[in-house]
Amino acid sequence: MVKAVLFDLDGTLLDRDASIEQFITTQYDRLTAHLSHILKIDYVTRFIELDNRGHVWKDKVYQTLVAEFEIEGMSWQTLLEDYETQFQLHCVPFDFLVEMLKMLKQQGYLLGIVTNGLGQFQTRSIEGLGIRDYFDVILISELEQVRKPQAEIFQRAMTRLDVSASDSVFVGDHPEADIMGAKRAKMRAIWKRSLHWLEVNEADAIINELSEIPLILEQFRGN
Structure with a gap:
């Protein structure tokens, strides 16, 4: 689940x-x-x-x-x-960002952001996208004093949401920081394909658009 x-x-x-x-x-x-x-x-x-x-x-x-x-x-x-x-x-969002977040909230998922970067700057970027209120937790590396791909920052997010790794999925574009970091924390990982990186074979699923996420999550639920 x-x-x-x-x-x-x-x-x-x-x-x-x-x-x-x-x-x-x-x-x-x-x-x-x-x-x-x-x-x-x-x-x-x-x-x-x-x-x-x-x-x-x-x-x-x-x-x-x-x-x-x-x-x-x-x-x-x-x-x-x-x-x-x-x-x-x-701040320019990727296509379908708000629509995807609304759908996931309506479906009852807990949502979080785990990002590397400076606290105030990343907070401003999230506000610039207008998506702050969709998230139950936000962890920024400068404030946490731990960075992706370290498993600890993923584990902190799950602890604050009171969920286990088997209940959690991480979505990111960076092969090491996001996908391998999440896998080390025992989470399932969805790679958002990026022209900056080669194909990521370790991901549990690969998407091109954010709009694909709800269907992927339904498939995970069936496994």
Whole structure:
């Protein structure tokens, strides 16, 4: 019996690639008085390259941008603060996000998010998606002081939901942090296919769209 469904955030619920591109494009437009000597396409492209799909801290990204593009009159700290406060306004959900969450809640599942990242920033992103109220628990690595793929952060989420691993399913896009992490915690795992990663053979199911999740859960219930 599946009682709880836990989700990764970036790359699973939040279309981070689209969100980053939308944010950095609008940042250039908003701050063009200080950035007009740079072609917009160059600023956007270089930020995305340096960001490396979120694996590089933004302080390093903006320090490099300021140095490479010789930005004057605006410090990297100011650019970073703008990112931290404005990104939430550009959070792009994957298709069918809200519809899927509504359906799962109506079907009685407990829902949670387990995400790596900074507490305040990830909280703002969840709020930016407008999905906070659908979740019974939210665990963010900075606040928990433990990160995926460590089994402990998955186990904490299940403890707070008062469910066992056999009652729980995790949905994520990262082969190691999400799928292998959940499997080490004895959970079933659904891989949300991503162009950034090779096929994940260890997953219990593979989806392309969030709308596929309810049917997968029904299949799990039958096993």
